[in-house]
Amino acid sequence: MKKSEICIIGCGYVGLPLILALSRYYNVTGYDINKERVKYLNKKYKKRNFLKTKNLINFTNDFNNLKNCKVFIVTLPTPLNFKNLPDLKGIINISRKISKILKKNDLIIYESTVFPGATEDIFLPQLTKFNKLKINKDFWIGYSPERINPGDKKFKLSNIVKITSASNKIGLKKVNNIYSKIIKAGLYPAESIKIAELSKVLENTQRFVNIALINEISVLCRKLSINSSKVLEAASTKWNFINFKPGLVGGHCIAVDPLYLFFKSKNFNFPNDLILSSQKINRYIPKFIVNEMIKNKSNNNKKTLILGLTFKEDCQDTRNSGVFDIIKYLNKNKIIPDVFDYNVKTKPLDRNLKYNFINKVKRKNYNNIILAVIHKKFKKLGIVKIKKFSYLKNVKIFDIKSAFKSEDVYFQL
Ligand SMILES: NC(=O)c1ccc[n+]([C@@H]2O[C@H](COP(=O)([O-])OP(=O)(O)OC[C@H]3O[C@@H](n4cnc5c(N)ncnc54)[C@H](O)[C@@H]3O)[C@@H](O)[C@H]2O)c1
Numbered sequence: 001m002k003k004s005e006i007c008i009i010g011c012g013y014v015g016l017p018l019i020l021a022l023s024r025y026y027n028v029t030g031y032d033i034n035k036e037r038v039k040y041l042n043k044k045y046k047k048r049n050f051l052k053t054k055n056l057i058n059f060t061n062d063f064n065n066l067k068n069c070k071v072f073i074v075t076l077p078t079p080l081n082f083k084n085l086p087d088l089k090g091i092i093n094i095s096r097k098i099s100k101i102l103k104k105n106d107l108i109i110y111e112s113t114v115f116p117g118a119t120e121d122i123f124l125p126q127l128t129k130f131n132k133l134k135i136n137k138d139f140w141i142g143y144s145p146e147r148i149n150p151g152d153k154k155f156k157l158s159n160i161v162k163i164t165s166a167s168n169k170i171g172l173k174k175v176n177n178i179y180s181k182i183i184k185a186g187l188y189p190a191e192s193i194k195i196a197e198l199s200k201v202l203e204n205t206q207r208f209v210n211i212a213l214i215n216e217i218s219v220l221c222r223k224l225s226i227n228s229s230k231v232l233e234a235a236s237t238k239w240n241f242i243n244f245k246p247g248l249v250g251g252h253c254i255a256v257d258p259l260y261l262f263f264k265s266k267n268f269n270f271p272n273d274l275i276l277s278s279q280k281i282n283r284y285i286p287k288f289i290v291n292e293m294i295k296n297k298s299n300n301n302k303k304t305l306i307l308g309l310t311f312k313e314d315c316q317d318t319r320n321s322g323v324f325d326i327i328k329y330l331n332k333n334k335i336i337p338d339v340f341d342y343n344v345k346t347k348p349l350d351r352n353l354k355y356n357f358i359n360k361v362k363r364k365n366y367n368n369i370i371l372a373v374i375h376k377k378f379k380k381l382g383i384v385k386i387k388k389f390s391y392l393k394n395v396k397i398f399d400i401k402s403a404f405k406s407e408d409v410y411f412q413l
Helices: 015-022 035-045 089-101 118-127 169-182 193-223 228-235 257-265 274-294 323-332 376-387
Strands: 005-009 027-031 057-060 071-074 107-110 140-143 162-164 187-189 304-307 338-340 368-371 396-399
Touching: 005 015, 015 027, 015 035, 015 169, 035 057, 071 089, 089 107, 089 118, 107 118, 107 169, 118 140, 118 193, 140 169, 140 193, 162 169, 162 193, 169 187, 193 228, 193 257, 193 274, 257 274, 274 323, 274 368, 274 396, 304 323, 368 376, 376 396
Parallel strands: 005 027, 005 071, 027 057, 071 107, 107 140, 162 187, 304 338, 304 368, 368 396
Antiparallel strands: none
16 A cells, blocks of 8 residues: 555644654655644754655645545544533534545544444545445544654654444454554554543543542642641552652633533433533642632732643643632732743643743742642752742742652642
């Protein structure tokens, strides 16, 4: 199949590494609606020698350029809408567009995270809207969820086992033939597309629910004046205790995927409210942190510095970060914090939140310093230097991730 055209639809966190990996074996086109991104990617990657490959790599925002592609891999976002419901509009529309250029023997693989049934029940009917082609006779579909973890230096596309699935055995062979070239860790062919879809949302839901439980215990510990890290340390001495840490739950995977799963399970009548209960406690955590900060009334309206704005450590992505919720509750209490993050160079788009985005921390009379996201650089700085960001000796340190010794900080979850 060498030299056949593969296109990746959506050149973001998931799409780009895939394009770069596949371009070692195929001519690849990356399609994205974001013109600026297409311009940037063409400038950076188009030169043949950059990737030491003889294959062509091209980025475009013109859908007509995908006409000759034989394989379409969809890596578009699957967010929640303002009602917290799955928003599949992007993938539905693109599937309909693909149906206009679909040819015999084409293969469409979806990688975006979805609830079980979305690929076959929602996307597949769109693929035949403007043609008379028949699934498993004229064309095939596959589903292969992505598992990359932004900021993770150890686990990358090629060394994470990839789950694959397809509309039938012939389709699965085609899907596996492509991924086996780039995934060194091996493939796990699932028995059906629905199994693959559900397995992906389950992975993140398991983390979501477990973190919620530990968050609940942490709040309880605070009420009981018990150190939660010491409780976790003690419990971890049992061989089968699973060591989750309390914390903010944000980002576009762990905070979103469980709600995709709930959207599906709520159609059935059984006690299925574990995800919603977990969401309730996880969403309470930012409020709890701020409440702990202002519970002493005299602490109101005091100077606050937040360190870290991304949704997790050592990445640059601020989308859906839980830190915005801390800022929201601070604002509700008339506190406008300074926010600094080594990894974020420009202030994220306005969300009607009030905060001073600073590019360098200048020593001030901060009353509170919230260590929200502990990038390696913050950890390396050490608690002594962090405390020196404030002139005040009694500055209160809120160490959300329990990165430092409990005796050196005022608050830990
Ligand atoms: N980022 C992760 O760590 C991660 C990990 C596993 C799974 N996923 C899943 O993978 C999917 C993609 O996530 P992502 O993080 O790569 O998203 P992303 O936002 O980084 O990238 C999506 C890209 O698609 C483009 N785009 C949006 N709508 C488009 C359209 N209609 N036509 C063409 N291009 C369009 C955007 O401009 C963007 O460049 C989601 O379903 C996500 O849940 C993400």
